[in-house]
Amino acid sequence: MTRKNVWIASLATPVMITVLLLFAGSPSVTAADQPSAANTQVKIDNFSFGPQTVTVPVGATVTWTNRDDIPHTVVSTDGVFKSKVRDTDETFSYTFTKAGTYPYFCSVHPKMTGKVVVQ
Numbered sequence: 469m470t471r472k473n474v475w476i477a478s479l480a481t482p483v484m485i486t487v488l489l490l491f492a493g494s495p496s497v498t499a500a501d502q503p504s505a506a507n508t509q510v511k512i513d514n515f516s517f518g519p520q521t522v523t524v525p526v527g528a529t530v531t532w533t534n535r536d537d538i539p540h541t542v543v544s545t546d547g548v549f550k551s552k553v554r555d556t557d558e559t560f561s562y563t564f565t566k567a568g569t570y571p572y573f574c575s576v577h578p579k580m581t582g583k584v585v586v587q
């Protein structure tokens with residue numbers, strides 16, 4: 469090691485320790501631990517939405533993923549949102565900015581229904 473490298477190493481080590489301590493000491497509550505479902509997933513499978521009803525806070529984004537091997541849509545009964553036809557593994561997302569109850573269905577199979585409750 470040159471003298472310069474030794475100096476950098478002697479400086480870098482305490483900095484690294486400080487960074488590690490900061491991480492270790494920071495509150496362990498992360499976004500993943502929050503009960504709020506700011507990003508809620510609904511699975512479309514076997515001709516049904518699951519969970520059929522999701523309750524989310526205002527501002528939450530709900531993402532539907534088609535896990536079925538046939539195409540489906542996600543269409544708000546009240547015309548609030550409307551997906552294109554989603555093939556297998558395709559998704560549709562909508563961000564709910566107002567509290568309320570949002571029933572929806574699949575326009576290809578209208579018996580498929582679900583509900584998003586925003587509060």
Ligand SMILES: [Cu+2]
Nearest residue numbers: 540574576577
């Ligand atoms: Cu469908």
